[in-house]
Structure formats: C-alpha cells, structure tokens
Amino acid sequence: MSTESGWVPPSTSLYTDHYELTMLQAALRSGAAHRRSVFEAFARRLPDGRRYGVVAGTGRVLEGIQNFTFPAAQLDFLARTNVVDSPTIDWLADFKFSGDIYGYAEGEAYFPYSPILIVEASFAEACVLETFILSALNHDSAIASAASRMTSAAGARPCIEMGSRRTQEESAVAAARAAVIAGFTSTSNLEAGFRYGIKTVGTAAHSFTLLHDSERAAFEAQLASLGKGTTLLVDTYDVENAVRTAVELAGPELGGVRLDSGDLVTQAQWVRKLLDDLGNHNTHITVTSDLDEFAIAALASAPVDSYGVGTELVTGSGAPTASMVYKLVSREDDNGNPVPVAKAAKNKVSVGGRKYALRRLNERGTATAEIIGIGHRPKDDGNDRPLIEQFMKNGELLPGWTGAEGVERAAERHHKSMAELPGTIRRLQRGEAVIPTEFEEFEEES
C-alpha cells in the first residue's frame, strides 16, 4: 500500500515481541483470546523532573495498524522458527485489526495516568498490537516532550530540527515529525518532508568549505548555486574573516550565517554587530552546536534569529523514552460482562477499568487538574474539556488523524494545549507535574 505522498510503508506486524504471539497461541487454545478486552497506554510518571509530557506517535500508530498484516514471508519465518503453532499461523494470516481505538489527540499535554491510548478489541487483537503501539508512543512522546520545552524556551524564534545523524535513521524521521508537532518549524530530514509534507531546510557543512581551494571559493560556489538568500557556515577557519568575505561576496541580501562552535552568546553578539556595521541588518544568525532547552534559554538575550537543534532533541534531552505501558484494564467474563482488572505486584500499580478523561479548567480557562473517570465519564463542572477522541471504529480509521493533515492538526493541538496550562510549564528546572491527576471512581458501565 502506497500513501498519498508516494511513501511505501513497511509491514509493521513483526515489530512485535515474541511473547505477544505465544500468549496469543495459548489464549487461542484456552479460548480466552476471544474475550472482549480494554487495553490502555499510560505513563505512571512523567519523564524525570518534567512538569508535563506531550503525546506524540498516535498518528504513526494508526498508520502502522493499516499495515499490521502478516505477509507470506513473515508467516514462513514464524512457522520455520516454531515461534507459534499452525492454528496461530492461520489466525495471523487472516489478521486485520477490527476493534475501536480512542485516546488523547496527538499534540495534547499528558500527565501521570492520563489514558493516552485505549484499545477495545478481543484480547487477541489488542495483544498483538502492544509492542508496536508502545514503540511509537514511547519514542515519539519522549521527543515531543523535550521539543516542547525547547520551543517554549525559544519563544517567537524558530527552532529547526537537525538531529537525524544522532539517532537511528527511522527514529530520525519520527523525531522530526514529533518535533514539528511540538512547535519546531522545520527539519533537515528529507524523508520527513517526503512522508509528512514537513518543510525541510539546510545550510552547508564544513566539508563543503574544505572541499574547495579556499573559503572564498566555497562561498562563491554556494552563492552561485543557491542564491544570496542562502545561509553560509562561517566557523570553519576564522569567523570574522568568514563574515567579512560572505558580506563582500553576497552584499546586503545575504540570507544568513551559521555559527556551529565556540561561545555562542558572545559570538552572536559581535557577529551581529559586525553584520550591522557592514550594512547587513537583514542577514540572520542561526546557531547550532549541542543546543538543548537550557542553552536556548541562555541565548534568549543574544541576537540570534533561529536555533538548529540536533542531539538533545533526538535523544529526548536526557529522557529518551516516555515510560508508557500498555495494560489490560478490563475484560469480559464468561457471561460477557466486563471485569476491571489490575496487577497487584509491588511498585508497579495499575488502575483497573475503562477510563475517561477531562482537563479541568478554571474560569480563566487555565488547567487546574487532570480528571480521570474510572468506568464512567467524569462529571463535567462546566468549563472542563473532554480529552478522549475516537481514532478507529471497527478497524476503520476515522479521518484527520494521519499523514500530513494529522501532523498539522497535532501541532495546532499542542499550541492550544500549552496555552491552557499554567505558566509554570515554562520553568525548566526539575519539578512536579503542573497539575494533579485526580481519579473519580464509579461502577463500570454495563
């Protein structure tokens, strides 16, 4: 299946832990596989020291479920290596997800125990999706949660995602997508542009300067081919000389210069002064070089026009995974009645029952609590905003959540969600969640 963009997505069915399929086999044999079940993806805690998280990956989950089927080569592998028995192979050969999926819109803020994704299906169908769902949500939400702090610290200045080389090549695409959801304006990653219509940008590397016989020759080559609006990298040899050469060659229309090393605050200040003295008031300064949210905040008073963020973005700025789990919270008994279930093991508490969620807002529209109803919709006090959306119905994708449209909507959702949270989300120091999570218990709906 090829998408609108021309991208041919892979089969996602073996992005799966071995035990999902052996549990399926055992449950098919015991008959319990067909029990209608509710699984829930949530995080017991926010990334270390963070005040909020940002949901991302949902669109990729929904896209991936379209390709969660078992082609012949994959079935051959499972049979050949005796991962599962032949009744299970037969079941997988016919697999197409037919359940319902609900959850938080992508781009939404989340807190401990927010029911981020809810899968209602037979145990068999919901179980096999576990690994893939968690991979996408845990990675993408970790990146979006870090990215959101960076765009918050950057204020009106654009952040550009350029971390592809610091993470696995497919993670790079997902990271670019998650960054844009959390307010980044563009990416260097071409595959992300291809798949999701995200704007791609670039400057030049030191190798381009070194390739030519002189920095001047390299700048001439870049300007001749890419025009005066291009951004020249000015720190290969001596920054002052490079800036002077750049202005001499391009004149006042020079688009920008990039600084990629040294003390960026001091350097940005004198480079700005030099550019202004040379008459280049409209030439922008882009800074790169190991930026994170703290470095961006430290550059707030420096005359910088945009931030290129790499390593710290794609590694989640110290929190590379979002610690979400996917738990069975309810399943039918033999009479078809839903039974809330939860594990009792120490230090890993879960809360059984189908969840509903509202964000409680005060009269000024500021969030004050995450209200989670167990087995029932929580009572809306008037200003509350319901958080659960439906994404799939009987296995059919509902419109608007995937592809380029999904990314755009998620970026809008992030923007609105941030505006609604208390101003303390902008504090970068370690702290607690900015709003508490409160449970409202009711009887399970029947």
Added chain:
Amino acid sequence: MSTESGWVPPSTSLYTDHYELTMLQAALRSGAAHRRSVFEAFARRLPDGRRYGVVAGTGRVLEGIQNFTFPAAQLDFLARTNVVDSPTIDWLADFKFSGDIYGYAEGEAYFPYSPILIVEASFAEACVLETFILSALNHDSAIASAASRMTSAAGARPCIEMGSRRTQEESAVAAARAAVIAGFTSTSNLEAGFRYGIKTVGTAAHSFTLLHDSERAAFEAQLASLGKGTTLLVDTYDVENAVRTAVELAGPELGGVRLDSGDLVTQAQWVRKLLDDLGNHNTHITVTSDLDEFAIAALASAPVDSYGVGTELVTGSGAPTASMVYKLVSREDDNGNPVPVAKAAKNKVSVGGRKYALRRLNERGTATAEIIGIGHRPKDDGNDRPLIEQFMKNGELLPGWTGAEGVERAAERHHKSMAELPGTIRRLQRGEAVIPTEFEEFEEES
C-alpha cells in the same frame, strides 16, 4: 530488492539531511563535486565515562547503501519542493555508489579518533551518504557499547534483549542486532529474528494472567499450549503462591519463572530456595525490571539464571548516541594530488589525512595502545593487529559483512576484541579510555 530472509528493505536515500543535497548541487555547479575525497567517521570522545566503545551499525550501513537509490516518487518530491535543481535531480536519478569503503570490523572495540569508517569516492558520492552512515553508526554503536558492559557484568549468564517497546520500532530491530553483536544471546524482537536470523524468545505478560479467571487458569493455559519448558511470570499477585501453583501444575520439568518487580536480589534468593524445596532444581529464574549493567553486577551473587534487559539497553544506558562525526579529511586538488584537510574551529578539532590503524599488543597479547597512522600505515612492532578492513570496492560489497553472517562474525569479533583488552574494561565506574590513542604522522601517500 528482497533479501535472503524475505525482508524487503526500504529505499534509504532520503534518510538524508537537506544540506547534503544542496551542497551536492553547489559542488556539481562549481565542479568540485568530482574531486576524489576521503571521508572518515570517528568519535572525538567515548560515551560519557566509558572506557571503550564497540563498533556496530557497519553491516546495516553496507546493506543500506545497496538501497541508496532515488526512485521516481522520491525524485518527484525533491523536484516538487525545489530542494535541488534539475541537473542535480538528473545526477541523483543515476546514483549508485561506486566508491571504496574501509573501516573497523563490526564488533571491534574503538577509542577516541579510531577511524571507524573510511569512504573513498568523489565528494558528491561520499557527501550524500553522510547522514545515513552517521545515523546507523551513532545509534548502533551506542547500543553495542552499553550492551557490552552488560554482558561483561553478566559473565557466563545469558542476557536477553527485550527493550523493543521502549524505543522506536525500527531502532528496536537495530538495537536487538547491536545487542547480539555485543554478546546478548537472544532477543524478544521478531523482526530482528526475521531479518538477521537472531534467536527470539519470550515468556508471558501480566495481561495474560489477568485475562484468565485466575492465575491458575492462566498457568494451565500457558502450559497446555507451550509445554512445561515454558517460563511462567509469577509476580502478578503473590509470588510465593504463584511459584507453588506453577510447580503444582508443571512439576519438576517447569522451565522457568520470571520475576519482574520488587527487590530482585532478595526475591531471587527465596524463590530459588522455594523451588529447590519443592524439588524444582532445574527450573530457571529469569529477572527483568529496569536492569542495567550496575543492577546486573549487583545480582552476580544472587541465584539468577538469565537477565532480561529492556529500557537501559535500547537507550544506551545513559549514552543514547555515540557522538561519531563524518569528516572530509582529504581531497584532490586541481592536479589530482590528495590534500589533507581539517577544520580549525574551536573545540571541534579534526585531524586531516587518510588514516590507518593498528592495535598495539604486548607480548602477552594484551592491548596497550591504539596506533593511528596519518597518510601512511603505522609501523607494526611485531605483535600489532591491523584494524582496517575493506567492505566495498568500486561500489561492490565484499562478502561476509552483512545479513545473518555479518551479525555472527561481528559477535565473534566482539568476543575476541574484549579478550584482548586490559581487564580494567570490566570496571563499571566512570573512567578514561583503557588504552591511549597515539598518532603517527607521515607524509600523505602519493
């Protein structure tokens, strides 16, 4: 192109930063694109506090270069979004890498400035590969470097990779592969089994127990379907009851029990005693739950049979990326003579010139230094081991470095390389590289 395993690998050409293609455009126009160049991938430092690194990702780089071509949909995207001009599109349409690639064998230990991958080609051909090469090496080497410390701490006990859900789904496959290179015995990741013939294993999740009407019913279902050799998860409710039920149902042939929460050291001790008291001397204990190399070391004296490692493995145990860079170190001048080049910018020093490398060994075969020759092979003092292998010649892949065979060879290389390093590699506390890197400067070969 489908591989031996049945896997259909994706086109890798857009796993590329925007600027690689705009530099290509400018260099095609200036004529410098055709200058024969040498690029080198290396790390200026080891992951924070580490004593050695482990090279991984090379096999995936070589596999990916086979699919580094620009199909029509990708070219349409580049043209439609004006990433590059039409002469560049034409050049990309015909692209197939035709250069030579050398470097450290996958699985080999590396140190600061080790020339891990060397690409000799025109600037154009070597430049467009940069992002993809770094993505694969930086991710996979970070994982292998962490994994190696874990298998070192585990000694003779097997480590099982089970982190798929904590990282992006394709990173999960690459992480499983890197873990096995660094000594893990198996993975939960089915796609890694499918693509690379890696052994896959699994137990069961808490959801499987909760699905059934009782823990006993769940254990019965698992044993009936998967046999007595299966591993039962015993911490959903009460561990002691679960172990007793498991032994009652399966008898002395019960394969194993898994502990996934609580104080694993204490728990492993009394569960071992309980199993022995019940006559189950051959029932293994597998522990999971947020293990890293330090937790594994702390469990050394506990009666544990295998370690399941997840989050900390796939996130590189605090160092999720290997900080490798890919730098132009030499290129032709107008007369076709090689010119060593290096950037002079502050705090990012590179060393120009084609590199060669030996591991210096003492008379007992223990490594004492990493010797890097600049522009020339360093002088071998008799016991030294050459480190540079050739992987591609004129764009053709040399045999043995990719697929399942590549993974097996890399795991052997890792094993031998570890045996040769000083015993201090086993110290988990933060420290310096266990051997120094020494440069030998010569004139560039002509």
